[in-house]
Amino acid sequence: MKAAWEWKAEKCRQICKDSMNPEWLLPESELPGEGQLNVVTFPDTCGLLTSEQVKITKLTANELVEQMHTGKLSAVEVTTAFLKRAHVGNQLVNFVTEFMVEEALDRAAELDDYFKATGKLVGPLHGVPISVKEHVGLKNRICHASYVAWTDHIPKEDALLVRLLRNAGGVFIARTNQPQSIMHMECNNIIYGETVNPYNRNLTAGGSSGGEGASIGLHCAALGIGTDIGGSIRYPAAFCGSYGLRITALRNPYKGVFLAGGGNESIRCVIGPLANSIADLKLFQKAVIDQKPWEEETSLIPLPWKELPSFKPEQITVGIMWDDGIVRPFPPMTRALQNAKSKLESAGVKLVNWEPYEHRRGWDILRCLYFPDTANTQKAILEEGGEPVHPLTEWAFAYGKPRSLSLAENWELNVQREEYRADYHRTMNEHGVDFILCPPYTGAASEIGTGQYWHYTAIWNILDQPAVIFPTRLVTDPQVDKVDPSFRPRNPEEKREWKKYVPEKFANAPLALQVVGKHFQDEATLEAAELISKIVLAD
């Protein structure tokens, strides 16, 4: 007999199945076999998409809008192409929790009618297909945040960010997967199972916005919406070869995101974009913040989005962080950094080595603030649902103290957090460092079930500094990226993590880098990331 939670999970899976257009599904026999790990080009060649549709899905959001503006493409053509690609993409890596075929095509038709009638676009995101992480609430659709106990929860309105993006012309085509508790750097839950990496299906797509990583990495949507409290936008972007922004807290509208533990303000979860170019991240941000979300969500800071001139190489000083002082990056990541360093140097960017400023201290504060009540809030929801608890959920819940903090202990940690933030900022200023270039993780995507080391992303969450992921187009190469036999771990974490590095396991997995700016310098950080990524990606 099925447990009660299985019926609830089944209900959600059925909604997902029912949301698909059967005509856009490939028969099992035409799908790549389990042994085919890299499926990233499969949608281009599978025959479901016309060559024109394949081309459309390779365009960035900016390019799509431009071509709809000239009338070269219609919103219905664009939406159809991405919806089809999302169907086959989902068959490959299991990233969708619900398609929105009808709603998307209706909206696209409306946009086309408007354009035909007026010659104008509805807004800066006119006709751009968007996918959105499941726990971002949508009106009249179940929003369970991966908890089976919450599978009856149906928001009465769309999340504010969704409304603003739709106002700007965005077309929502699919909702995407996230892990149990939304606190893994991977993407597995009891309802939909695992979302895997399109470059290597033995690896994770990243998490917690793993569905978004797959969606954008496979070009199944032009923009994605993720959330990030420890790296949850950045792992998926990094692991799947796309771009992502962890913006400073209290800039993007968060209203309508469902996450257990709401009201815990010690460390804020932020919402933000994944995309296939920095220009698209900027397009997203400008479209959102130009609508003054602080008029509805009054906790937001009324800082207009600034359009900055591009940086010239000589205008910025970049600190390269080779190591966080706890767990050294694996050989391919160090190679990616070295490659970046030599290109940036040649281009005239001023570089210094960035000594990580007391990252252990930062992590020790942060880990206690994720679940100050020792995750009792989350555990109660899991218990109510009766679902099995995933080992990575247990891993995250165990970060803090083994007992609930008192209010006074929580306050003291808030004070320590502020001191750490101020000390880090001062240290960057003292060294004249404008931006930090660092790994987003020790290497490429982690093997499924093994992602335990959040430090390279999470440190910027406690610091509330903006961070941008960009792909280097380098991949792990087992022939090159061998472990130096003289390597000796400095501590138990390093020992644990380096054990996981078996070069062959990560063949072809993409390597990304992270550009970090100062608190609230979101616009400048995007400009720096644009300059740095252009230099790194140039031949």
Next chain:
Amino acid sequence: MKAAWEWKAEKCRQICKDSMNPEWLLPESELPGEGQLNVVTFPDTCGLLTSEQVKITKLTANELVEQMHTGKLSAVEVTTAFLKRAHVGNQLVNFVTEFMVEEALDRAAELDDYFKATGKLVGPLHGVPISVKEHVGLKNRICHASYVAWTDHIPKEDALLVRLLRNAGGVFIARTNQPQSIMHMECNNIIYGETVNPYNRNLTAGGSSGGEGASIGLHCAALGIGTDIGGSIRYPAAFCGSYGLRITALRNPYKGVFLAGGGNESIRCVIGPLANSIADLKLFQKAVIDQKPWEEETSLIPLPWKELPSFKPEQITVGIMWDDGIVRPFPPMTRALQNAKSKLESAGVKLVNWEPYEHRRGWDILRCLYFPDTANTQKAILEEGGEPVHPLTEWAFAYGKPRSLSLAENWELNVQREEYRADYHRTMNEHGVDFILCPPYTGAASEIGTGQYWHYTAIWNILDQPAVIFPTRLVTDPQVDKVDPSFRPRNPEEKREWKKYVPEKFANAPLALQVVGKHFQDEATLEAAELISKIVLAD
């Protein structure tokens, strides 16, 4: 035998006594007798100050800077005049905890030397005498925040705001009194006793920044620094006939303020100015924020100070709030509002009646967030010191729940707070109201020991909206401000508060009003207050 705490209190009183210049003290026999309640003009006529010095102390900060810029006044002259006035003022109303005679005169001499050598001012506050609330830390001076248990606490550096004001040319002349726990709307502690109101010494100077109210109300300093978590800048400003600003949180630098319960971020204490004109409040703010305090205190929002053009009457819509829906203002306050209404109407300001939006709901959230741990933090400090607990301390500590909140309960209240803020903002927008004009309190200053009703100020603390106090130059007039015999209290609070209104007790006590703006609209709120107060104060 004296209790241990008495020795500690005595030590601090001795520091205060030793800090005085004996030549600037009047003999007891020349001071007004206890029966003389109104002492506000005494410093002008007492003979300690020359007529030139009296004139100097009546100048605003802007006027002082202007006259030092033309060389008409020197900083030493200005500092001396205010220091002398502060000495006699302190003899009248007991507001100083420590004078800084030598330091102030040395700094003034430096400023004069700089001006003589360069013809330039050091900064926008060149030579402006400033008083500062005791719990704002100063390097190498005891900072006890009114707790005898903390009388050994000596900060190693000045509070950030103090450093910025000094950079701008400000001259710190005295530190001022505050109540036990810094959570009374009055000003009494076991160390220095009561600070009384210069207009009527049976009444409070207000609190918790009561020493600042007396200081600025008596023109003993040109600028004052207070803090406000429930009205603590605004009561003193309102009760003593001066101006005060409760700015939006996270704009003014708070680093170095000592308050029990640091790290409780659910309701933030803010620091800000008292002064004798709106222009001086603006001068203060611009001088501070132009120095980018967020570069050191990274929790602050990097919002530059905007210099706005003055409003014209027809440009703003003001909602007049006659009543908070819980305790109606006393007759003199209603008269002050009516007077303002008729003048504003004549001047062409668009007025509407503002229905208070669920103030009870706001207060019920707020009162639980002041001391979520049922004030155990504060009680432990009081117990450590062994000092007697003042009834108004007990009153404030009893605001919340009788037991400590759990973390989850605190989070839930944070969520409710955000919802209330957003609802209030939306309601203002729906009614097209830009600013709210309302009482700061039910009437003039409360009689000593009776101040229990914080709602008219504290509501803007939970809402985190900026609020400016201005004097109407009207005073309570027992002949006019009689209680309508038909008055019937609507609830126990109204009954309790109206019992306190015996018109004769409040004779000559000044009546102030409060102008409230929207979250982060600090600059606009000051401009609105400037326009409104000019109209209200015009003959």
